Amino acid sequence: MMVKAKKALKREVLAAKKHKLVARAKQLDEEIRREVGSLDRSMTKLAGMLAKMRAEHLWQYLRGFHKFEDYAQHVLGKMARSKVFNLVAIHGLTEGPNPIPAEMVERIGHKKAVELARLSPEERTPDMVKCAMEDALPVVRRRVQEKLNESLPPEQRKEPVMLFARNYPPAVIEAFEELEAEGVYMEGIRDGDASLTLRAKFMFAMVCFFREAHAAELEEAREYRSAMQSKNSKEVAEELVDRGHSDVREPERPRYSFRTMTSLPVSIRRSGKVCKA
Known part of the structure; x- marks a missing residue:
């Protein structure tokens, strides 16, 4: 009898815990969808919510999704898979050592923020953040690659690349x-x-x-x-x-x-x- 009672109690605890997780997942899902549909959508706010959905595996408690990428693409529409992970990477700029204020990340913009997110927190120096705030994307991309090269052996270093296009016969x-x-x-x-x-x-x-x-x-x-x-x-x-x-x-x-x-x-x-x- 004691064994059966313990098993029953365990099932009740697990069911209650799952019920809470389902509720949290649904609430976060509603917030994400609301932010996606907002005209004044905040890049950092959306990135933070997506990062939370992924880190806490809450997408598993929503029906119809076998992996996080499925959920993200379903909610964000035709946004490419790479952009989904870029948003999650951008969220990392606002956390951990050397965090950058969300308002500043918003001013930096999506593309330059993605480049900045390639650096470790220690590499995101005030000078690099200033570059991202003030300089054009090609300059930021070059500075980021130069910073990454500093910690790599010569044979693994890469030159920054830019698109070069011409129309010829x-x-x-x-x-x-x-x-x-x-x-x-x-x-x-x-x-x-x-x-x-x-x-x-x-x-x-x-x-x-x-x-x-x-x-x-x-x-x-x-x-x-x-x-x-x-x-x-x-x-x-x-x-x-x-x-x-x-x-x-x-x-x-x-x-x-x-x-x-x-x-x-x-x-x-x-x-x-x-x-x-």
């Missing part, structure tokens, strides 16, 4: 991609240095080789650019360059062309194919 892109596909396997490119990707090293090598091979042409270009800008305003000069030509008279000096600079006669035909002239 398909033939130009095809020619570059064909060269890149082979160039990344050159001995000097695949040198074992992991701080830059093979493609980044290949691109930088192209810049270095071009500067060295066409030093005379580049010097002439600098002089011509200076002459052009002294005769026209900077805005007019850039507009002419974008059109592919200039009305400024050429200085009397050797003339260079695309064919001589590339050391290969080429013509880009209407078909889009690049072939020998």
Whole structure:
């Protein structure tokens, strides 16, 4: 009888505890949904509630969810999975050693706060926080990566990256991609240095080789650019360059062309194919 009574009491205690957890989960779920639907939604408040739902495993007491990611995406809609974890990481900025006030995190903004969250509390110095408050995202991203590199051995350090995009004719892109596909396997490119990707090293090598091979042409270009800008305003000069030509008279000096600079006669035909002239 005593054993049965103890088991019954244990079931009652567990049931009461589960009932409380279910109630807490439902209440937090309502608060999260209300914040998501609010026009003046607070990034740090939402991040804190999501972090609590995850840390205390309260999502398990809501029906229909097998993991936290399922719950987060259900509540936040089409928000990507990475953004969900970014919000949780942002919440960490306001807690632990060197906490940052929530109002300050709000002013920093989502993208820069995510970068700052990559640092440990000890690495989030007042100087880094000031950078996040005042500087543009590319600057913050670079400073964060530099700070992370300080604690890494040389072979594991990484260079910060930025998006670099241009619009070119398909033939130009095809020619570059064909060269890149082979160039990344050159001995000097695949040198074992992991701080830059093979493609980044290949691109930088192209810049270095071009500067060295066409030093005379580049010097002439600098002089011509200076002459052009002294005769026209900077805005007019850039507009002419974008059109592919200039009305400024050429200085009397050797003339260079695309064919001589590339050391290969080429013509880009209407078909889009690049072939020998």
